[in-house]
Structures are given as C-alpha cells and as structure tokens.
Amino acid sequence: MPKITLKIMFGPLRSMIGLDEYTVEVESFKELLDKISEKYGEQIYELFFAKNGKDYPFNHIIIDGKIYRASEIMNIKFHEDKIIYIWPALNGGV
Secondary structure (H helix, E strand, C coil), X not given: XXXXXXXXXXXXXXXXXXXXXXXXXXXXXXXXXXXXXXXXXXXXXXXXXXXXCCECCCEEEEECCEEECHHHHCCCECCCCEEEEEEXXXXXXX
C-alpha cells in the first residue's frame, strides 16, 4: 500500500491536527481523509466539503505539481508513494 505524506502549510487543518506533516498508508484521498477524521474528528471533512457535499474552495490540494479540489480526487487510487500539499486559499476562495 502506498505511503502518502500530507504536508500542511498553515491554516485551519494544521491548527486542528497540530501537525505540519501527516503520513499514512492509504490507497485514495478519501481514505486519507477518513483516517484523519477517525483520529481528529469529523470536522476535518468540513474543511473540504459543505454539508450539501459541494467543494469548499478554501484548500488547494497539490499533487505532482497540479492543483485539485477534493471532489476531483476523492476516488483516485494512489499506486505509489506521494506527497500531497494542502495550501489554504489566501484571499477569498477560488
């Protein structure tokens, strides 16, 4: 199973979990969020999704130099170790 390292630059997610880096073995971004939520609480999902399931544009998710929204990558399978950067929006969202 791939080892995924989440690098959290700053912002609410970093404040909530108290770490700037989190590493876990998972196969998808959804699994990554599930693991973090199990450990730190369901409010983790609220940083990425509204109650209606739509994306919040407040976090940029960067994988291999490309920026994604959470809904775009929830079910993408990771086949190798990855570093994922979470970069909060600096001013007003998208």
